[in-house]
Amino acid sequence: MPVDTKTDVLNTADTMARGYGFDGFSYADLADSVGIRKASIHYHYPTKGDLSLALIGRYRHVFLDRLAQITARDTSASARLLAFLDLYRDALDGGRSLCLCVALSVTQGALPEATKSELARFHRDVAQWLETVFRLALSDGSIRAVTDPKAEAQAALAQVEGAQIMARAATDPTRFEAAIDTLRARAI
Structure with missing residues (x-):
């Protein structure tokens, strides 16, 4: 089934934002990549702020769906944590890309308030999911040394997002x- 222009623009912008940063491409770059005129992009997304909001909104729903799939599939806290780490590892694409949430987070100054709010919702929702993982670990014992699930969740999210930035900056996934590694090593 062919992808409609609006979706094609969104898919291409997602790839460009992850690879170059949200400030690293223009509507002219996007139009050239999609093979349409800039006016067509403006028709669907009048401003780059509108595009950023559409990107993070879609990304948030897709990511939360993946977390729901992990919850349904994996019964232990450690399996859920390791699957979560895999999501971030996969998005890194060998050091060539970032998760969209990370790519947008590093350019927050250029984003409209609506996008910043949606990005904050994304981080809040992911941290809440991680908190449930660490709460489960208190009862199933599958993650070592859990003391404060809420603090653990905030630290884990910061750790994976920071790790992505380090790896992307060096184009080195080993970073x-x-x-x-400290998160992964705690999983039993």
């Missing part, structure tokens, strides 16, 4: 692995 991601080294940075998350």
